[in-house]
Amino acid sequence: xxxxxxxxxxxxxxxxxxxxxxxxxxxxxxxxxxxxxxxxxxxxxxxxxxxxxxxxxxxxxxxxxxxxxxxxxxxxxxxxxxxxxxxxxxxxxxxxxxxxxxxxxxxxxxxxxxxxxxxxxxxxxxxxxxxxxxxxxxxxxxxxxxxxxxxxxxxxxxxxxxxxxxxxxxxxxxxxxxxxxxxxxxxxxxxxxxxxxxxxxxxxxxxxxxxxxxxxxxxxxxxxxxxxxxxxxxxxxxxxxxxxxxxxxxxxxxxxxxxxxxxxx
Numbered sequence: 001x002x003x004x005x006x007x008x009x010x011x012x013x014x015x016x017x018x019x020x021x022x023x024x025x026x027x028x029x030x031x032x033x034x035x036x037x038x039x040x041x042x043x044x045x046x047x048x049x050x051x052x053x054x055x056x057x058x059x060x061x062x063x064x065x066x067x068x069x070x071x072x073x074x075x076x077x078x079x080x081x082x083x084x085x086x087x088x089x090x091x092x093x094x095x096x097x098x099x100x101x102x103x104x105x106x107x108x109x110x111x112x113x114x115x116x117x118x119x120x121x122x123x124x125x126x127x128x129x130x131x132x133x134x135x136x137x138x139x140x141x142x143x144x145x146x147x148x149x150x151x152x153x154x155x156x157x158x159x160x161x162x163x164x165x166x167x168x169x170x171x172x173x174x175x176x177x178x179x180x181x182x183x184x185x186x187x188x189x190x191x192x193x194x195x196x197x198x199x200x201x202x203x204x205x206x207x208x209x210x211x212x213x214x215x216x217x218x219x220x221x222x223x224x225x226x227x228x229x230x231x232x233x234x235x236x237x238x239x240x241x242x243x244x245x246x247x248x249x250x251x252x253x254x255x256x257x258x259x260x261x262x263x264x265x
Contacts, residue, residue, distance in 0.1 A: 001028050001040045006047040008032040010077050011054045013085055014061075017092050018053040019045065026093065030086050057092070064095050069103045072118035078160040079117050087113050124161040129168055131255040134178060135213050136222040151178035152213060154258055160185060166196055183211055211257060226260045233261040 004019065004027040006012040013030075020026055023045070031037060037044060061070060073091070076084050091110045094102055106112045134151035151173065155162065162182050166189055169178065173191070179199065181188030190199045201207060206214055215223070256262040 001038075001042055003027050003029045003031050003037055003041045003044045004047050005031045005033055005035070005044055007049055008085075009049075010074070012047060012049050013077075013089060014057040014092075015049050015053040016047045017089060017096075018057050019047050020089075020093065021096065027089075030083075030089060060096065061092065064101075066103060072114050075118040075121040075164070076114050078163065079121050080160050081117060084117065087117070121159045121161055121164075124157050124159045125164045127252065127255065128155060128157055128161055128165045131251070131259065132165075132169070132180060133259055134173075135226075136219045137207075137213060137217040138219055139217075148177070149219060151176055152207075153178075153180045154183055154208065154211065154213060155180060156182065156184040156211070156254070158254075162189065170196060181208075183208060229260055230263060 002025055004016045006016045016027075016030065025045075027045070029038065029041065031044070033046075061073075065073075073088055076088055087110055091102075091114050094108065094110060102108060102111055104111075106115065132153045132155060134153045136149055137152045138147040139150050160182075162180060162185075165180075169180065170191055175193070177190075177192055179188055179190040181199070181201065187198060187200050189196050207217060208214065218226075251259075251262075
């Protein structure tokens with residue numbers, strides 16, 4: 001049984017595809033570097049990352065696949081589902097081996113899997129767009145610098161869908177500094193009015209307390225607006241027409257923790 005070992009990046013996966021066609025050998029499993037191989041693995045090939053290999057495979061994919069299908073592959077990669085990389089690997093190999101397009105060949109298990117997983121990740125992307133709630137905070141800085149106001153939001157999506165919504169929020173809040181932090185994966189992105197860069201919080205940072213923004217960093221206006229918004233939503237609620245089942249369908253309960261209007265429910 002042959003296994004390929006690569007750096008667990010999407011670019012490295014495409015390099016693995018390049019090596020498979022060059023060696024004319026298809027692996028039965030894919031391993032991360034340093035990962036323990038299954039018992040049945042008798043041979044391991046170490047995939048060396050090279051930009052030239054990645055670019056050749058990516059260029060060929062752009063010619064063979066529609067843009068939406070390429071997006072689906074990235075969605076599957078971000079799903080973090082076990083063996084999602086192997087599904088992508090087999091899908092790409094089938095694309096290159098077939099003389100015709102396989103994008104709608106849903107009788108193929110890998111094509112169907114890519115379609116179904118991508119649909120789930122896309123749904124989570126839409127949930128993020130709908131339910132991200134920004135809080136206005138004063139950034140923690142030293143005494144020599146004035147504090148600045150930033151829109152900050154905390155999320156914990158099922159899939160790693162945060163990279164898929166960055167363009168939307170950059171266009172939507174182009175004139176405002178903002179940050180969205182994925183507490184489940186311990187990373188986020190910060191927009192400084194010019195570019196978006198990845199950020200992370202250290203153990204010493206006290207910006208988050210119990211998965212919520214530390215109250216001491218909220219501006220006075222933010223605290224007031226949250227109180228007013230919560231009271232407004234409560235005043236509009238008609239108790240006799242409350243439908244919890246429908247509410248959970250339209251607004252998954254896992255997002256309630258981050259919504260000011262849902263606190264206390």
